[in-house]
Amino acid sequence: MAEQRVSYTLDSTLETVDSAEEKATNIATELGFGDDEVMQISMAVREGTVNAVLHGNAYDPHKKVTLAFERKSEELVITIRDQGKGLDLSKIPNPLAPENLLKTSGRGIFLMRSFMDVVEIRPSKTGTELKLIKHVHGPSAGGKEASQ
């Protein structure tokens, strides 16, 4: 999918989460990312889609999730939009804080930030837009992997 954009409109279901992950795996593999990077991208997309389906749209059958993959010159840009009430950024916990370590949730955004080069979250009253960027051959991506 060199220099092109594909997008999908998906139901707010658990099947969508698996489907989004599979699409991300296929596209990242096609683009030539290494195995570790493919896993990171697919997991970030999975976590982003879980947030959209579960926390954004709350499994509402009337609300959709939009997932788009865009290959730009040196990066893969993934956008996930939901139709929920908009994520409250002030309520995102730090899962590494001692008081949160044993919490059973709240690690999704942290994992996305760990695995992707850029994570942007834009909440609004009509939903949340999540943008995930991975550099195709960027030095920062290589550096991050080496440090993990």
Added chain:
Amino acid sequence: MKISSRQVDGVTIVDCSGRITLGEGSVMLRDSVRELLAKGQKKIVLNLADVNYIDSSGIGELVSAFTTAKNQGGELKLLNLTKKVHDLLQITKLYTVFDVKEDEAAAVKAFK
């Protein structure tokens, strides 16, 4: 995901395989651990050798299993982490929270 359990010297080894993710995988693990604790089997080892994928929900389920066992006077250890699961527990700072073993005999012995 598939789960089966066996007894070794009074310790319950829970062999897990597949994916521990939001939905079926997480629910199966939760039910399995709760069932063991309800039956009084409070020394539990989760063998994750064949778990090839885990998401944040699965990580949360491991934490839940660990704290549920502890709160009921039991103990839960992790065995044979794959590199992916190991790395995830490292970056989430949970590796040192769990008692992680690489050898089943050592894991069983560690309860005594």
